Amino acid sequence: MAHIPSGGAPAAGAAPMGPQYCVCKVELSVSGQNLLDRDVTSKSDPFCVLFTENNGRWIEYDRTETAINNLNPAFSKKFVL
Structure with a gap:
């Protein structure tokens, strides 16, 4: 953590502080198993929506692709936060 003198600015090269600055990234992979079949004429077409x-x-932050006729999807889309 950089020391900032009272009334001063951060030293050159000091990392900004506060909740608005991202210090790491998280990659989230999503899959489903044994989903309920809600389609009448075929299997369900699931997708995942990530909200923040x-x-x-x-x-809505992002969404995966739709897995056509698949009750056990392993989505290729990865959410990066």
Whole structure:
């Protein structure tokens, strides 16, 4: 953590601090097993939607591809946060 003198600016090369700065990335892989078949004429076509909360509101961050006729999907799309 960089020391910032009172009323001063961070030293050259010091990392910014606070919740608005990302210090790491997370890669999230999603899959499903034995999903319920909700289609009448074929198997379900599942997909996954990732929502994030921002200032008390949930917004769509990203979504996976649709796995056509698949009750055990292993989505290739990875969410990077």
